[in-house]
Amino acid sequence: MVSPLSHQLLLHIANEYGTPVYVYHAEKISEQFAKLQQAFSQTPTRFFYASKALTNINILKHIRSLGCHVDCSSINEVKLALHAGFEKENVLYTSNGIAFSEIEEAVSLGVNVNIDSLSNLEKFGNKYGHNYPVGIRLRPNIMAGGNLKISTGHEKSKFGIPIEQLDQILALVKATNLHIAGLHVHTGSEIRDVEVFMKVADIFYDLVPHFPEVRFLDLGGGFKVPYKEGEAGTDVPLLGQKVTEVMQKLSATYHRQFEAWFEPGKFIVSECGYFITEVNVLKQSGNTVFAGVNSGFNHLIRPMFYEAYHRIENISNLDAPKHPYTIVGNICETDTFATDRPLSEIREGDRLVFYNAGAYGFEMGSNYNSRYKPAQVLVIKGQAHLIGKRDVFEDLLRNQVIVL
Ligand SMILES: *Cc1c(COP(=O)(O)O)cnc(C)c1O
Numbered sequence: 182m183v184s185p186l187s188h189q190l191l192l193h194i195a196n197e198y199g200t201p202v203y204v205y206h207a208e209k210i211s212e213q214f215a216k217l218q219q220a221f222s223q224t225p226t227r228f229f230y231a232s233k234a235l236t237n238i239n240i241l242k243h244i245r246s247l248g249c250h251v252d253c254s255s256i257n258e259v260k261l262a263l264h265a266g267f268e269k270e271n272v273l274y275t276s277n278g279i280a281f282s283e284i285e286e287a288v289s290l291g292v293n294v295n296i297d298s299l300s301n302l303e304k305f306g307n308k309y310g311h312n313y314p315v316g317i318r319l320r321p322n323i324m325a326g327g328n329l330k331i332s333t334g335h336e337k338s339k340f341g342i343p344i345e346q347l348d349q350i351l352a353l354v355k356a357t358n359l360h361i362a363g364l365h366v367h368t369g370s371e372i373r374d375v376e377v378f379m380k381v382a383d384i385f386y387d388l389v390p391h392f393p394e395v396r397f398l399d400l401g402g403g404f405k406v407p408y409k410e411g412e413a414g415t416d417v418p419l420l421g422q423k424v425t426e427v428m429q430k431l432s433a434t435y436h437r438q439f440e441a442w443f444e445p446g447k448f449i450v451s452e453c454g455y456f457i458t459e460v461n462v463l464k465q466s467g468n469t470v471f472a473g474v475n476s477g478f479n480h481l482i483r484p485m486f487y488e489a490y491h492r493i494e495n496i497s498n499l500d501a502p503k504h505p506y507t508i509v510g511n512i513c514e515t516d517t518f519a520t521d522r523p524l525s526e527i528r529e530g531d532r533l534v535f536y537n538a539g540a541y542g543f544e545m546g547s548n549y550n551s552r553y554k555p556a557q558v559l560v561i562k563g564q565a566h567l568i569g570k571r572d573v574f575e576d577l578l579r580n581q582v583i584v585l
Contacts, residue, residue, distance in 0.1 A: 183212045186560060188496040188534075191457055194558055194565050195532050200459040201476045201555040203543045203569075205235075207243050208562070209453035210539075214247045217445065220421030224428045224441060229273045231402045231446030232258050234540035235454070239559055239568040241265035244449065252402070252444040256283045259292055273399075275318060275365065275444065276301070277340055288313055295365045295399065297341050299349055306357025316363035316399060319344050321384050323368050323377060330487055334368030334381075341366065344384065351391055361392045363442065367401025370447060373413060375420045382427040389435055397440040398431075400424070404448035408490050408537050415448070447540040454539025456481055456555075457496075460531045461511060470506050472527045474518070477510025479549040481535060481542050484518045491538065495524050497531035508533065512550050543569070551577050 186206050194204055217228055229252035230244050236258060241251065242265050250271035251262040256279075262272045269291040276284060277297045281304045287294050288309065296302050297318035305315060320341030323334045333340040342350060354361055366381045378400050385398045404415040424441055431439050458474035465471075483489035493508060495501075503523040510516035518535070527533070546554050553576070557569030 183208045185209075186455060188494075188499060190560070190563070190565070191455060191496055191534055192532060194560075195457045195459070197565065198556050198558055198567060199571065200457050200532065201474075201480055202457050202571075203538060203555055203557045204455040204457065204565075205237075205240065205450070205539055205557070205559045205568075206453045206455075207559060210240070210243060210449060211247055213449050213452065214244070214249050216417055217443070217448070218248075220417045221424065221441065223421075224425040225438065226424075226441045226443065227397070229271075229442065229444045230449050231444045232262060233544065234446030235450045235542075235544050236261055237543075237557060237559075237568050238265050239566075240450065241267070243559075243561075249449070252446075253292075255279075256286050259287055259290060263290065263292075273442075273444070275367070277318070281305075293363075295363070299342055299346065299353065302342070302350070302359070303353055303357065306353055306359045311358045311360045314360045314362035314394070316365045316397070317342060317350065317361060318365040318367070319384075319388075321366050321368065321381060323380055332369040334366060347388075347391070354392075360394055362394060363397035363399055364388055364392065364395055365399035365401065365442075367399075367444065368403060370403045371405045372403040373405040373415050375416055375423060378420060379423055379427070382424065386427070386431060386434075389431065389439075395439070396437075397442045398428075399442035399444070402444040402446050402448070404445050406448055406451045406537065408492065410492065417448075450539035451537045452539065454537065454542055456535040456538035456542055458533050458535070460527055460529055460533060463527065463529055469521070470504065470527075471509050472506045472524075472533070473509050473511055474533055475511060476555075477512030477516040477550070477552070478514070479510075479512055479552050480546050480555055481518070481538060482545045482547075483541060485516055486545075491518065492536040493519055493522060493524060494534050494536075495527050495531050496534050498525045498528065501526035512552075514549075548572070548577060553577075 229250045231252045233254045252273045253259045272292040274287045275295040295316040318341040322336040406414045458476045462473040478485040505521040508518040553572035556571040559568045
């Protein structure tokens with residue numbers, strides 16, 4: 182087991198690079214990937230890191246060095262992945278709601294493509310016919326995921342081709358001679374229940390006879406990681422065991438080999454990340470004590486956007502008695518990170534760390550209120566390396582065209 186980064190190291194990084202700062206731990210990423218590989222060692226499986234969780238090139242390079250592949254949600258993520266050195270065969274582009282020209286660009290770059298609408302599937306068939314193998318993203322009508330904003334497989338979701346349109350898909354495949362190489366379903370994020378993946382596997386089981394050229398079954402991402410103390414994540418070893426059973430059954434039934442594909446984002450990078458802030462002001466209001474930090478939802482939006490829970494610690498005063506604090510940011514908008522959270526006594530200037538900040542943290546950040554985006558630091562073998570500079574004033578003006 183990889184130990185978390187020590188409080189001393191985090192304080193040292195805060196002193197060295199200033200706050201707010203995102204810190205990532207390379208060895209933790211390696212450990213998460215090793216867990217996946219181990220759990221699926223008995224069946225042919227490919228893992229594509231969902232890079233939208235964190236796209237820093239150094240993170241991508243580290244993940245590539247582990248033998249992990251990469252899933253992209255935009256053509257620019259595809260270009261970043263290629264820039265980081267991923268081979269085109271190991272890049273997967275899972276599009277949704279995009280112009281066909283972007284799919285053409287992905288094809289010209291030679292990467293794997295999943296298509297999620299009948300309309301683009303038809304254009305694809307007309308242009309490439311049987312010449313470019315492609316995956317189709319289906320919407321299975323399964324409700325799953327941490328909350329509605331991150332659920333993508335239910336019957337009102339925009340994602341994927343609704344499974345009840347199978348006849349139309351098959352007609353298109355026939356009419357344009359499409360080469361369907363894979364089936365894809367991503368039901369959402371924060372899926373703890375292994376059975377959700379098994380439901381998807383059942384659907385694949387019934388669909389395979391319709392697609393004789395299918396060789397990969399892509400079960401998406403969405404593995405849950407623990408955010409709260411004592412919380413359980415997805416049971417990855419159990420998932421590995423069950424998927425292995427299904428894949429063996431599939432091979433036995435249909436007399437050919439299938440690869441299982443997965444696209445974990447959060448599972449790979451969430452726990453490697455720490456977000457360090459500094460307390461600007463303490464404010465008493467009735468029974469509430471606000472601790473206002475030098476950040477806000479411009480840097481970490483998950484608590485406000487998803488009502489996500491992030492564990493917080495006051496690493497400047499760890500041994501002090503605990504009191505309830507409401508942790509807020511400095512944005513001109515309500516930006517509450519935590520309400521009445523018991524934390525070691527806070528003094529102005531103390532450093533508060535938010536855990537599980539690797540996935541969808543920096544990546545969903547903005548310059549709202551004209552604040553700078555934080556610096557990013559990667560710790561490799563105990564050594565801190567700056568991998569993303571804090572914004573400077575010029576960054577706020579960079580794309581502005583001055584006409585007055
Ligand atoms: C976001 C996304 C993922 C990754 O989800 P996580 O919850 O980070 O694992 C995987 N596949 C697709 C298609 C996605 O949109």
